[in-house]
C-alpha cells in the first residue's frame with residue numbers, strides 16, 4: 001500500500017450529495033429557476049462542481065496553500081518586487097466594516113470617511129514624492145505608467161505640440177516601453193554606461209523637439225542611484241520633454257530624497273511594493289501617480305476635493321483625460337497602505353528605506369567573493385550578482401535559482417535586468433533580520449561550493465519540490481495540475 005498524500009484533485013474526492021455546510025431551511029416561498037430566468041440563459045445540466053465535506057474542503061485548501069511559497073512562509077528576495085512582510089494589522093484595517101461593506105455608488109455624504117482616507121492618502125504620497133497632486137485611480141504600476149503617459153501626451157497636445165517619442169534606458173523594466181507603445185508613442189532606447197548609469201551623451205543625442213518624455217527608474221533596476229539626475233532632468237526639460245519616474249524602487253528612498261526634488265514631473269507608486277500590501281499572483285494592486293502643477297488639469301476624474309469639512313468628488317474637469325478605472329482604484333489595497341504609512345510615520349518610512357539599503361549592501365558584501373558582482377560600488381535596496389564564476393562548471397543562473405528551492409528559499413529575480421548577463425537580482429527588503437540574511441548567504445555560498453565539487457546537484461535541482469524542473473513554456477501552455485509520484 002502506498003503512503004497516502006493529499007494528492008487527489010478535489011473533483012476526485014467528490015461524492016454526490018456531500019456538503020461542507022448545512023444551510024437553514026428556506027423561509028420564503030421557493031420558486032423554480034425556470035420561472036425566474038428565461039430558458040435560453042439556463043444551463044442544460046448543472047455545473048460539475050465538487051461535493052465534499054467540510055474537513056475535505058479545508059484540507060484541500062490547506063494542502064494547496066502549503067504548496068505555495070509566500071512572504072509568510074520564508075525569505076523572498078525577488079528583486080524589483082519588494083516582497084516585504086505585510087504587517088497583519090493592515091489586514092484588520094482593510095476589513096473594518098466601514099471600509100469593506102460600503103459601495104462606491106453610495107451617496108457622497110454616507111462615505112465621507114472613505115473619501116477622507118483617499119484624500120489624506122493623496123496628501124501623504126504627494127509629500128513623500130515631492131509632487132503637487134496625486135490620483136489613486138490606477139491599479140498597478142504599469143497602469144500608473146499608462147495614466148502618466150496619457151497625462152504627458154495631453155499636456156503636449158494642449159500646448160499644440162506633436163511629441164511622439166519616449167526615451168527609455170536599456171535597463172528599464174519591460175512595462176516602460178510597453179506602456180509607450182500602448183499609448184501610441186514610440187520608444188527610443190538609450191544604452192547605459194558600463195558603470196550602469198545613464199549615458200549623458202547618448203541622452204543628449206536622443207532628445208529633440210519630438211521628445212515627449214524620459215521614463216526613468218531611480219534607483220535604477222540595477223539597484224544603483226542615478227547621481228546625475230539633476231543634469232538628466234535639465235537635458236530633458238530643455239528639449240521640452242517631461243520626466244516620468246517609475247517608482248517601483250521607491251523603497252530605497254522614502255524620507256531620504258524625493259522624485260519631485262530630482263526634477264520629475266510624474267511619478268507612480270506601487271503601493272503593493274513600497275507600502276506593504278499583499279501582491280503577487282495577479283491580485284489587486286495599486287499604482288497611484290503624483291504630478292507637478294502643470295499636469296494637474298489633466299488628472300483623471302473624479303478628483304477628490306475638500307470643501308470646508310466635507311469631501312466631494314469633482315467630475316467637471318474639462319481637460320481631464322477621463323477615467324482610467326472604475327470608481328477610485330482598488331480601495332481595499334489603499335486602506336492597507338494607509339494603515340502602513342500611519343503606523344510607520346515619517347521616521348519609520350525613512351528607517352525602512354535605510355534598513356533596506358543596508359540589508360542589500362550586506363548581502364552584496366557577503367556574496368561578492370563567491371559570485372561575480374558587475375558593479376563595484378554601493379548599491380541601493382537591491383544588488384546584482386551573476387553566475388560568471390560558476391560558468392566554468394557548467395552552472396548557470398537558472399540552475400542556481402532552482403537549487404535555492406532545495407534550500408528552502410524563493411530565488412531572487414533572474415535574467416533581469418536584461419543588460420546584465422546571467423543576472424541574479426537580490427532584494428532582501430528591510431523586514432529581514434541579520435540571521436535570515438546570514439542563512440541565505442550561507443545557502444548561496446554552499447551552492448557556490450557545490451558548483452566546484454558536484455555541479456550535477458545544481459543542474460538537476462530542484463529535488464525537494466512538488467514538481468521538478470519544468471519545461472516552462474509547455475507548463476504554461478499545457479498545465480498538468482495532477483500530482484505525479
Ligand SMILES: *Cc1c(COP(=O)(O)O)cnc(C)c1O
Pocket residue numbers: 080081140141142143173175176217221246248249270285287
Ligand atoms: C514592478 C515594476 C513595474 C510594474 O509594476 P506593476 O505594479 O507590476 O504593474 C514597473 N517597473 C519596475 C521597475 C518594476 O519593478
